Amino acid sequence: MSARKRARDIGLDFPGVPGHFNAITDVPGVKVGYTTIIEGEGPVVIGEGPIRTGVTAILPRGTKEKMQPVWAGTYSLNGNGEMTGMHWVNDGGYFLSPICLTNTHSVGMAHHATTKWMIEKYKEQFSEHHLWAMPVIAETYDGLLNDINGQHIKEEHVLSAIHSAKSGAIAEGNVGGGTGMICYEFKGGTGTSSRIVELNGEQHHVGVLVQANYGIRDWLTVLGVPVGKHLTEHKILSKEQGSIIVIIGTDIPMLPHQLKRLAKRAAIGIGRSGSPGGNNSGDIFLAFSTANQMDIPQLLEDKLTMTFVNDESFDPIYEAVCQSVDESVINAMIAAKTMSLVKPFGKKAHAIDHEKLLKVMKQYTR
Template sequence: MPFSGITGPFNAITDVAGVEVGYSTVVSDSLTSGKGPARTGVTTILPRGRMGPLRAPVWAGFHSLNGNGEMTGTHWIKEAGYFTGPIAITNTHSLGTVHQSILRWMIGKPDTGVGPYKFMLPVVGETCDAYLNDMNAFHVTADHVTEALDRASSGSIAEGNVGGGTGMICFEYKGGTGTSSRVVDFFGSRYTVGCLVQANFGIRPLLKILGVPVGEHLTANRLWAGEQGSIIALVATDAPLMPTQLERVARRAGLGIGRTGTPAGDGSGDLCLAFSTANLTISESAIAPAVGDLAFLPNNMLDPLFEATAQAVEEAIINAMVAAETMVGRENRLVAAIEHDAVKEVMRNYGRLKA
């Protein structure tokens, strides 16, 4: 389909140099002690990679399109404009386990020249997979978090039913993890914008792909009548930006979400975080950047990055559905994957499919 913009080589958040992604996918039916089926997992994003300066600050901005959800660490990002360490996404009831497990993993890492920890505020987001997964069984453990962190890598990454996106649903189709990227050229430099989403929102009639009302035509395998669910959208870039500018980028992630048709309903937690890998500083303190110069692009020239962000987020959401596979979960509930041929037929009828 003719999505706008030029993608990076992997069309993934890992097109931003240094960014690594890891998954632990937890799927099981053979459970005892009253525990229900596991259809869940955890996704980790390491802005500077496993072998990079984990404790070095990463400049960031946060935006809540609708706040019926949780992302830890965002109060400090709003206050100070940065975070340290990995980001993780999981299911709603596993957020605490993942938060503590990141702390243990980070504490166990050798000093990378930044200095000892005084405190850490890990960034962990969540969406609810309770339709397919028994969230009250707390299937995600510290070992799963460690696995996702230790497996983080660059290059091409899996999408759909993987990691934290394993049990997620998008526009009443099987959803989950999606990613995309865009490259833009200006000021004589090339910058990359990459996005990773955990897509778990929307109702079918509202689904739009490239502006086409696909959901109005694909009416089989409906699940519910009202808007529900959530999405976490993470945007990475190598462009040098200030925290206030990254907050502006995070807002444009909301525009990308909106392009798929959702009104960001009352029950949805639509949370957007943008960060930049530029302006690396190594400080004697693990809780504050070093004093020094901060490079940044001028505000009046950010439009290409804004558009790239909306483009990448929109495509990442569609990619999550296209990559996902039909899943049966708790109480034998079935969530169908989007029908590829049916989508192509609708898009072709609207003149929106490449030859």
């Protein structure tokens, strides 16, 4: 896929200082990979297509040779969705797997394939110890644009996304798990952004990746401007029926309870573009830190030591999260391409028109 423009490329002046790539991959060690499937046109025929779906894989510690805990916290603003592994993250404070994002009816396959990858990748650890794999898999619904009931995601698609994970600049819009997603009744999908946070003179990063599939047009707000009230063409929903998954990564050392608080701030981030957290939306968030690297707990001694940030230093970190989430959502829409609906057939999820958007922004001196 050729590079698509992003919010800053068209002149939207989001606050905060982004990292080099303005992506979750600005967090050192984090890699992201995609599998994107776009096949067929026309009305949906279950099991045959059209297919517009995929998998996004986030590897918080890249492809290290041994499993290490990734400290984490979760928050569900509205629970009409799924993220596996949350119970253990909430109790244990960590996870060990890649994070995979896909469509609602492919969570099981993604979980199965990610487990297989973990067992093969960390064969020695699994063979020598009684370890368990509990992957983090999350979803949003792409049934308006994809034959979701055909369950076209297979094991090889999940493994391909994991194996293709890389650092650096990553694609947005109609890619990976975000391929068939709709946001504020425009074409949505995958978006990312990051911020630099300075603590004690040392630079750290907060990075975000979203799978944006939520909201109705009237709610849409960009940098405080009620864009949705002006761009009223091509509406396709009578009420919200999507979701958003937000993944927040950082290299700032935090304890799990602090990461849970960080995950909560994603709610403020998605609210900046207008969402009230609708009833039919699964607004589910996870925050992780790549700091405090250590062996798996089963192999450690009774007492452990972790470094963590003073709670009194969190305000600029919270601000970085809110800014990055907001920009990630808009990046997803700016990068997306128009796609035909499969149900009901005959309509399209139009990409947001950059020129019309900027015209509205100028009316409000933005």
